[in-house]
Amino acid sequence: MTAALDYPVSLAVEDFVPVVCTTVGVLFLRRVTGTPGTIAAAALIGAGGFAKATAKLVVALDGPDLIWLRSALFPLLTLGFALLYLELTRNPGISRTRAAITAAVIGACAATALLVADVLPMLVSTTIFATLTAVRLINLARARGDTLAAVLFGAQIAVFFVLGPLGARADQTVTLQWIEQLTNTAGQAAFLLGAIRLSRALR
Template sequence: MHPGSATLVARSIDVCEEYTVALALEDFVPVMLAGVALMITAQATGRRVPRVFPIALIGAIVVTTGGLAKATWKILVASGCHEYPILEQLLFPCLAFGFSALVWALLSAKRGSELTGWPFAVFPVAAAIGALWMGHMWPLLIAAAVSATALGVTAAVIAFKAGRRVIGALFVVYVLGTNILPSLAARPEQSVQIQWAEQLTNTAVQLCFLLGALWLRKYFPTTADRESVYETTGETA
């Protein structure tokens, strides 16, 4: 899923005529790919710094919940014009808070120790306050996009520093997709063909992230792995 999965502009067509059932069903595919990738990313951070795992896991679950809520809203609209705005509106708050937690966890894992968490919590909270004050989701959209981008950039830096250029490129694709797809999805009117192209592209982007996350899990050693190395080399932690 990407931060621009929901449309922020008024459209001149009836939302109930905008999505086909097949298109709405396909929207679950990138959501599930992203959900699995984020769970694996949370697990990877916990291998390196166990204390961050619970928050990282919660972040992954929150992001996935937001994506599933939006996909459910879309299928309900497509299958019978059953409109439940709360399902669509959950997306940006979930992405903003969930991605912020994951960025904190991944940066902690990169450092090898737990970072101070409050700056990462303040950002989405401030965005939520701004959204309530403005009566618009734009602040939360920005927070979600920034946090998702930071997650992808951090992962890419880790991969490139490890000499894994292909893995780094996968995360770069994720970052580009995170920032380009929202602007495409926000255009006022789109044909079904264009929407299919956007969703399939999003699916490919999330698959890239999943492949990268699988590498991250292998890259970060567990405490047992590190102790094994110390015992073999005679070094001390």
């Protein structure tokens, strides 16, 4: 994304949709975890998504490319998904060990990011914790006999891995970005529906 690209406002606005879907989905998971930490996870994930989407909107409105704002995406997503994973796997016997390992992974990726002056290592940590979270949600859905919810969570993480190679392409045309964003919206909508189903199963 650069200011030189003819980046329509409609494309920038649409980028807020998957952010809302994911954030609301995590809030529904509060019924699954029963812990307030899930709300903090939703706030972190939402803040990361809104930061990146806002940076896109500023560029679309012929404003400056706010690198610091769009660079907040992966650090915030890392913290959000890591916290969500810990809340979903809370267990008195092993929570401290899991939390220590989680902190070590985040610390290592953050230190590497600072060393190479690039947020890419934070993408690695985001991928790790988003994947662990998805696996946990799929297992919870299967344990409750909700195959559809499991498929929905699987679709969301599959989209996450598909978007990586697409986003890494140098020829980021408007058409390609529409494909990326609509694919992302579909994946996060699947996550939201899965979270709603899982939360209702616990009523």
